[in-house]
Amino acid sequence: MLPDRPGVVITGGGNGIGRAIAHRLVAAGARIVVSDLDADSAARVANEVGGLAVPGDAATEAGVRALVDAARDHLGKIDVFFANAGIARGHGAATEDDFEASWQVNVMAHVRAARALLPDWLERGEGRFVATASAAGLLMMLGSAPYTLSKHAAVAHAEWLSATYRHRGIVVQTLCPQGVRTAMLDDSGPAGDVTLKDTAITPEAVAETVYAALGDDRFLILPHPEVADYVQAKTADPDRWLGGMNRLQQRVEDLRPDF
Numbered sequence: 001m002l003p004d005r006p007g008v009v010i011t012g013g014g015n016g017i018g019r020a021i022a023h024r025l026v027a028a029g030a031r032i033v034v035s036d037l038d039a040d041s042a043a044r045v046a047n048e049v050g051g052l053a054v055p056g057d058a059a060t061e062a063g064v065r066a067l068v069d070a071a072r073d074h075l076g077k078i079d080v081f082f083a084n085a086g087i088a089r090g091h092g093a094a095t096e097d098d099f100e101a102s103w104q105v106n107v108m109a110h111v112r113a114a115r116a117l118l119p120d121w122l123e124r125g126e127g128r129f130v131a132t133a134s135a136a137g138l139l140m141m142l143g144s145a146p147y148t149l150s151k152h153a154a155v156a157h158a159e160w161l162s163a164t165y166r167h168r169g170i171v172v173q174t175l176c177p178q179g180v181r182t183a184m185l186d187d188s189g190p191a192g193d194v195t196l197k198d199t200a201i202t203p204e205a206v207a208e209t210v211y212a213a214l215g216d217d218r219f220l221i222l223p224h225p226e227v228a229d230y231v232q233a234k235t236a237d238p239d240r241w242l243g244g245m246n247r248l249q250q251r252v253e254d255l256r257p258d259f
Contacts, residue, residue: 002030002128002214007075009033009067011058011109012085014041016182017132017175020203021082022049024211030080033071037085058085059109068116077124080214081117083110084132084175090146098146106150110157118165125169130210131158135178135227138220139234142249162219171217177206178224199224 008025012018014036022032022045032051036042039055046053052074057063071078087105090098110131121127134141137151155174162172179200201223209223222228234241 002028003079004029006030006079007033007071007077008080008082009035009071009075009078010082010084011035011067011113012132013082014038014045017177017180017203017206018082018084019045019048020207021084021210022051024204024207026050028211031075033067033074035067035085058113059105061112064109064112064116068113072120077120078117078127080128080130081113082130082132083113084130085109086132086134086151088141088144088147091143092145094144094146099149102146102150103153106147107153107157110154114157114161118170121170122165122168127169128171128173128214129158129161130214130221131155131172131174133158133174133176135176135222135224135230137174138176138227138231140245142245142252158219173213173217173219173221175206175210175221175223176227177201177222178227180206180223 008030010018010022010032013022013034015038018034018036022034026032026049032046032049033054034042034046034049034051035054035056035058036045037055037057039053042053042055045051052070054067054070056066058067068078085105087102089101114129117127117129131154133154134147134151136148137155140148141151155176158172158174161170166172181200181202206223210221213221220228
């Protein structure tokens with residue numbers, strides 16, 4: 001459960017899921033710090049929710065430290081940290097640069113944020129870390145090896161944090177949506193057209209699921225509940241599941257042979 005008027009930090013808060021979470025939580029009484037690489041977007045959302053904008057690169061050590069310090073100065077203490085910023089780069093096997101950028105933003109940003117937050121949280125005996133991963137972190141994203149691998153790592157990091165610190169008052173959750181109607185979905189190409197767009201939901205719907213999950217501390221936050229069934233099918237019969245994914249890949253290639 002959240003404390004009254006919690007202090008909340010949201011990276012990638014200038015658009016999409018991050019913006020929707022900011023609006024949902026401020027409606028419930030939260031005090032918000034919005035971080036985004038796009039300074040104008042961060043300022044716009046902070047103005048919308050009466051919060052503080054801290055633009056910058058929350059994937060770097062210096063950027064994370066500056067964000068955490070500014071948020072503590074503004075909020076007094078950080079109760080909830082949403083590691084929400086993410087990128088989707090590269091298709092097929094992709095390039096070294098695609099893998100490196102995905103690793104830094106989708107994984108190491110979470111690692112660095114947790115490292116900055118944990119000493120204070122462990123001393124207080126409370127804190128909440130919510131990592132935005134993806135259903136791709138439990139399953140896969142056809143068309144993008146960097147996205148699939150980095151989101152799996154984001155889920156694994158959240159699992160490790162939860163197993164290591166839950167008895168010391170730290171709540172860790174991971175958000176794993178499928179298609180969400182954001183710019184990232186628009187840029188997902190034929191793989192997104194085949195696998196995501198028909199069941200895509202709004203960022204506001206994701207935010208409602210997140211808000212409900214903050215009340216019961218569930219580890220996996222699944223705005224698309226069917227993802228749990230897909231994970232069970234994958235685990236029960238990996239070969240059958242991979243065969244089904246390959247058939248979807250063939251449908252993608254029918255739309256774009258070079259994909």
